[in-house]
Amino acid sequence: MSTTTLTHDDAHHHETPTGWRRWLYSTNHKDIGTLYLLFALTMLFLGGASAMVIRAELFMPGIQLVDPDLYNNLVTNHALIMIFGAVMPAAAGLANWMIPMMIGAPDMALPRMNNLSFWILPAAATMLILSFVVPFFPGGGTQINTGWTLYPPLSIQVGMSMDFLIFAIHLLGASSILASINIIVTLLNMRAPGMKLMQMPMFCWTWLVTAFLLILVVPVLAGGVTMLLFDRHFGTSFFDAAGGGDPVLFQHLFWFFGHPEVYILLLPSIGVLSHVIPTFSRKPLFGYNSMVGAMLAVATIGMVVWAHHQYTVGMSLGAVTYFMIGTIIISIPVGLMIFNFIATMWRGAMTFETPMLFAIAIILMFTFGGLSGVMLAVVPADMQYHDSMFVVAHFHYVLMPGAVFGLFAGVFYWLPKWTGHMYDERLGKIFFWTNIVGFNITFFPQHFLGLAGMPRRIIDYNVMFTEFNVLSSFGAMIFGFSHLLLLYIVISTIRGGQKAKARAWEGADGLEWELDSPPTFHTWEVAPTIK
Amino acid sequence: MSAKAQSDDYFIPDPSPWPIVGMFSVFTMLMGVALTINGVGVGKWVIFAGLLLFAFLLYRWFRDVVDESLSNRYNKQVDTSFRMGMFWFIASEVFFFLSFFGALYYIRVIALPWLGGEGYLGSTQELLYPGFEAAWPSHGPGEMGGDFTPMGAWGIPAINTLILLTSGATITWAHWGLKVDNQKQLINGLIATVALGLIFVVLQMYEYGHAYADLNLTLGSGAYGSTFYMLTGFHGFHVTMGAIMLMAILGRSMKKHFSAHNHFAFEAVAWYWHFVDVVWLGLFVFVYWL
Numbered sequence: 150m151s152t153t154t155l156t157h158d159d160a161h162h163h164e165t166p167t168g169w170r171r172w173l174y175s176t177n178h179k180d181i182g183t184l185y186l187l188f189a190l191t192m193l194f195l196g197g198a199s200a201m202v203i204r205a206e207l208f209m210p211g212i213q214l215v216d217p218d219l220y221n222n223l224v225t226n227h228a229l230i231m232i233f234g235a236v237m238p239a240a241a242g243l244a245n246w247m248i249p250m251m252i253g254a255p256d257m258a259l260p261r262m263n264n265l266s267f268w269i270l271p272a273a274a275t276m277l278i279l280s281f282v283v284p285f286f287p288g289g290g291t292q293i294n295t296g297w298t299l300y301p302p303l304s305i306q307v308g309m310s311m312d313f314l315i316f317a318i319h320l321l322g323a324s325s326i327l328a329s330i331n332i333i334v335t336l337l338n339m340r341a342p343g344m345k346l347m348q349m350p351m352f353c354w355t356w357l358v359t360a361f362l363l364i365l366v367v368p369v370l371a372g373g374v375t376m377l378l379f380d381r382h383f384g385t386s387f388f389d390a391a392g393g394g395d396p397v398l399f400q401h402l403f404w405f406f407g408h409p410e411v412y413i414l415l416l417p418s419i420g421v422l423s424h425v426i427p428t429f430s431r432k433p434l435f436g437y438n439s440m441v442g443a444m445l446a447v448a449t450i451g452m453v454v455w456a457h458h459q460y461t462v463g464m465s466l467g468a469v470t471y472f473m474i475g476t477i478i479i480s481i482p483v484g485l486m487i488f489n490f491i492a493t494m495w496r497g498a499m500t501f502e503t504p505m506l507f508a509i510a511i512i513l514m515f516t517f518g519g520l521s522g523v524m525l526a527v528v529p530a531d532m533q534y535h536d537s538m539f540v541v542a543h544f545h546y547v548l549m550p551g552a553v554f555g556l557f558a559g560v561f562y563w564l565p566k567w568t569g570h571m572y573d574e575r576l577g578k579i580f581f582w583t584n585i586v587g588f589n590i591t592f593f594p595q596h597f598l599g600l601a602g603m604p605r606r607i608i609d610y611n612v613m614f615t616e617f618n619v620l621s622s623f624g625a626m627i628f629g630f631s632h633l634l635l636l637y638i639v640i641s642t643i644r645g646g647q648k649a650k651a652r653a654w655e656g657a658d659g660l661e662w663e664l665d666s667p668p669t670f671h672t673w674e675v676a677p678t679i680k
Numbered sequence: 681m682s683a684k685a686q687s688d689d690y691f692i693p694d695p696s697p698w699p700i701v702g703m704f705s706v707f708t709m710l711m712g713v714a715l716t717i718n719g720v721g722v723g724k725w726v727i728f729a730g731l732l733l734f735a736f737l738l739y740r741w742f743r744d745v746v747d748e749s750l751s752n753r754y755n756k757q758v759d760t761s762f763r764m765g766m767f768w769f770i771a772s773e774v775f776f777f778l779s780f781f782g783a784l785y786y787i788r789v790i791a792l793p794w795l796g797g798e799g800y801l802g803s804t805q806e807l808l809y810p811g812f813e814a815a816w817p818s819h820g821p822g823e824m825g826g827d828f829t830p831m832g833a834w835g836i837p838a839i840n841t842l843i844l845l846t847s848g849a850t851i852t853w854a855h856w857g858l859k860v861d862n863q864k865q866l867i868n869g870l871i872a873t874v875a876l877g878l879i880f881v882v883l884q885m886y887e888y889g890h891a892y893a894d895l896n897l898t899l900g901s902g903a904y905g906s907t908f909y910m911l912t913g914f915h916g917f918h919v920t921m922g923a924i925m926l927m928a929i930l931g932r933s934m935k936k937h938f939s940a941h942n943h944f945a946f947e948a949v950a951w952y953w954h955f956v957d958v959v960w961l962g963l964f965v966f967v968y969w970l
Contacts, residue, residue, distance in 0.1 A: 166695050174695035255690040258761040261741075265699035272707035290718075309718040316710040323706075326772045334764040338757060364772045372779025379910065382717045384825075384900035387783055387910075390808070391822025393903030395791035402779055465800040674690060 165670045176260035177670065178245045181267050183567075185242030186560075188270055190636070192234030195278075197629055199227040204591070204625035210612050218284075220608040221294035226281050228297035229314075232414065233321045234274055236548075239556045240417035241266075241328050244356045246567060248332065250661040250668065251350045253341030253677040258334040266327035269320050276317035280310040296606055298403055299374070301388040301396045305381050312381070315374045322367045329360035329367075336360075341660070343679035347441070350659055351434060354441055355420030358448045359413050365452070366406040366413075373402035397462050404455035412451045414548060416444065418555020419486060422508050424659070425558050426490050429505035430497030431656035436489045443482035443489075450479050460528050461535045469528045476526040480519060487516055502654075503577035507558035510585050511550040518546030521596065536606070539599025545592045557584075557635070564639070565653035569667035570646035576638050583631035590624025691758045693748070698741040705733035742928070749945075750937065759944055766948040770955050773918075777959055780914060784907040784966060788816050792903070795821055819902025829895040830904060833968035836887045840880050841964050844919075847876035848957045851926075851950050861940040863933070870930040873953070877923035884916050911967050918956050925949045 166174070175181050203223055206214045215223065245263065249256055257263045283289040290308015304311055336349065336357045349357075376387040377399065386392020388399045427434045434440065454475040456464060464472075490512055499505070521543040525531050534540060565571050594617040599605075603614045610618065649666040664672050709730030715723030748754060796814025797805035805812060809821035817830040831837070854869025888909075891897040899909050929949045932938065938946055 170695060173700050174697050176693050176695050256692050259765055261693055261696050261699055262765070264696070265702050268700045268703040269706065272703045275707070276710070309714070312714045312717060316714055320706065320710065326769075330765050330768045330772070333768055334761050338760050338764055364768055365775050368772050368776035369779040369782075372776055372783075376780075376783060376906075376910065378717075379899070379906070384898075385906035385910065386820060386822075386824050386900075386902050387787075387906050389820070389822075389824075390791075390795060391820050392824040392906070393792055393795065393818040393820030394787055394906065395794075398783055398786050398791060401786065402782070405779075405782075463801055671692070676690075 175264050176256070178249050178256045178260065178263065179567075179668070179670070181257075181260075181263050182242045182245030182247075184267050185238045185245055185270075188267070188274075189235050189239035189242060190639070192230050192238065192274065193632065194636075196227050196230035196235055197632060199223045199230065201625065201629045203227065204622040204629075206608060207610070207618050208622040209619075210610050210615055212608055215608070217608045218292040218294050221296070221606065222281060222284070222292040224606055225293045225296050225314075226277070229277060229317075230274075232297070232410070233318075234270075234277070236414050236552045236556065237321075237325065238270055240356075240359070240414070240552075241325075243352075243417060243421070243556065243559050243563070244328075244332055247563065247661060248335055248353055248356060249339070250664060250672055251353055251659055252336065252339060252344060253660050253673045253679070254335060254339035255671055255674050257331050258339050259331050262327055263331050266324045266331065269324040269327070273317045273320035273324065276313050276320060280313035280317060283310045283313060284308065298400075298407070299377065300403075301377060301380065301399050304377060305388070312378065315378050318374050319371055322371045325363050325367050329363040332356050332360040333364070341673070341676040341679055347438070348679065351423030351437065351440060352417070352420035355416040355423070355444060358444050359416045362409045362413050362416075362448055362452070366409045369402055370406035373399055373406070376402075397459070400459050400462060401456065404458045407458065408455040409448070409451050411547070412447055414552040415555075416448075418511070418552050418559070419444070421555045421559035421562065422490060422511060424657075425504045425508045425562050426493050427658070428562070428654050428656045429502060429508075430494045430499050432493055432497040433658070434489070435492035435495075436485075439485060440489055443485040446482040447479060447486075450475060450482075454479065457526055457531075460531045473526055473528050477523060480523055483519060487512060498656075502561075502574060503572075503581050504558040504562040506578065506581045507554045507561070510581075511554050511558070514546055514550040514554075514589075518543060518548075518550065522547060534599060536604055537599035538595045538603045538605050541605045542592050542595035542599060545595075549588055549592075554584075560639070562654070563661075564642050565649035566661060566664075566666050566668070568643050568646075569649055569665075570642050571649050571653070572638050572642040572646065576634065580631060580634045580638060583627060583634065587624050587626075587628030587631050591621050591628050592624075594618075594621045594624075691753055691755060693744075696741075696744065698737055698744070701733065701737045702741070705730050705737050708733060746932070746937065746945075749942075759942075762944050762948070766951060770951060773955065777911075777914070777962075780907070780911050781962065781966065784911065787903045787907065792816065792818055817904035819904055822902070825898055825901035825905060826896060828897045828901045828905070831887070831891060831895070831897060831908065831968060833964065836883050837964055837968040840883055841960065843876050843880045843883070844957050844960050847873045847880070848954055850876065851953055855946070855950060858938055858943055858946060859940055863936060866938070867930065867933050870926060870933055874923060874926045874930055877919060877926060877953075881916060881920055881923065884912065884919075908967060911963055915956070915959055915963055918959070922949070922953050922956050925952060 165171070172180060172184060175184070202215065203220065206212075206220060245257065248254075280293060284292045290310055291306075293304075293307050293310050293314060295304045295307065295311075299311075299314070336353055340349065376385070379385040380388050386394045388394050388396045390396070423434050423440065454472055456468065457472045457476045460469055460472075490508075501509075521539070525534055525540065525543055561572060561577055598614055598617050598621070601614065603610050651665050652662045653666055654662075660673075660677055663677070707730075709727055712723045712726030712728070712730055715726060717723075792814040793799055794801040795805060795809060795812055796802070797812075798814070812821035819825055819828065850869050850872040854866045854873065857863070857865025857869055897905055897908070899905055901908075926949055929946055932945065
């Protein structure tokens, strides 16, 4: 290894590596981006499968398919797999692919570390899956029935599978931190000469802020679960009132991470929208500076409002009032982003390709999710909604449009750039409509279920909730199976299709569209000049 | 030093097996820990295997980096990337420590007074722990771990403070030497720093032994024991890592790897050492003293 590195010292000369080494040993941002995206797609189906089981079980009152502990285990794993396995890696995959091409850099700043941050993920996923399957073996202990929030004292009583979960979180955190360091360094140090920070494409800005958030909050989660591990095995009393600790302390640590995490999931998709909407409206993004400002405001305020997830634990009136007001204030910069998107479309020459359809759906449905969020932010109202299906409906309306649909939009938008082929627009539209209709049939009725009093994370329910649950489960089947179409579209686009031009979309603007589709293995080895 | 080091060419490393080896080593280690804490005997050997692989990985990965650095494949931009990367890594470490300091603060200022009957949630005291008086250090109303004596600040901890502060000075002295290419001063300064770091760790281990044997202060001593050992232990782990890094840098200095203008690795370790130093000051004030 070292002899080869010593002999050829011309940094330019790289042949495309081939075979399995190309993927396992990769230092190429495009290959690592592809790995991230494929990993995320796999996890999307794994997490989706667990959601299908949950909805199948809730199709009828009573206990039919799984036992209550397994049900809770599925709920826990669905959340963790989707958040840490699907959405964050997919966003990191987009970042890997697009950021160097957008800022005119030849690669990420620290390519080997980039590969490390990807390859930690399969290890973490293995741990996560172990935490799910270990209880099925003799002596494997009890199932994880805490939900993804892992609140003690319940999480202290769970068997050994909780330890696998804790280590999975450590690994996922390490991966996120390394990826974030890499992205920050790339954006600050690798921009093409002449590109100022305030000229960076919006997607880069959103990832810069996301990476900052990750570096600040992920270590706190790691610290929290470490204390949990010590409480479980080494006799400490961080979360035990008898020893002078407090179980609510864990909730504070968890949500100090967990609330900014919402923005970590959301912001990269906002970045995608900031490219998709101008492209298909054939107008530049409205209010670039205010977008950057709004995003910084969201990130900053988002760091200090975490306890609105814990209104019912018994905080002082002053504390809940502060958290309520802080939370509601966030809707101002978020609203500003939404209005900027609408203003971008205003009087534009719009066309409605699949990415644009997703973008418009996001604006409508994310706003809807935001409004139910304002309802939940109000303390006295939240006392009624807390831990009900209303919360489930709310955060799926925020996270599916806000994060996942944004990623879908990004995938459809950049797929021609990555593969060199246009996807089948007709299939894309069919996917969009089945997806969006399925989604709304699934989650819209859950608002009513929650308001009527159906609790979440419970396997059984009162017969009076049957109709809406049947409807919801029916929608979930449409929604779930529609993703097979996504899989088909992605595979068939990789394999062939109409050749994509360098500027695959007529209205697209930016450095990445000046490269061939698909781009060569190394791009921008000579930095472009920024006007 | 050829002129190549300052060229504006981009540097992209060749494909490398070390990241994926890193994944396997970390996975093996954590797997071993998970097995061990759940009483599976083979776990210890799994941890050991993981550690071996990890050490091998660090050695080979850093050897590649050192080779690249010595053959002048790095330019100014790579140097800046490394610096920024190290800076943000330390930033993430700061927040890791903050979670433990935050736990200490929360327990002392918020949770414990509640248990003692003060404030908004004080009324629960009558129901759960009547007669409990909140005072720090505390092992809680359940008197976890039995009676203990808290660790005083002005014995070993104060000496350790002086040791770490001195080590911060010696590494800066070594850096001054390096900046004027005085290799002897560099090596002497580093040897002094490593020695001080090791003395710190030994004293800390002695302090733990003393606490367990004479003070009945254990991990199980309620909130005080938990926060005391978590904070000092996590810090001690960082000092140990820092000392190992310093030794690696010392070895490289002896091989004359560093020049007055090209010594990122030295500076990265020095930053890390200062960071560990500053955390200790926080520990001394909030864990030992107040």
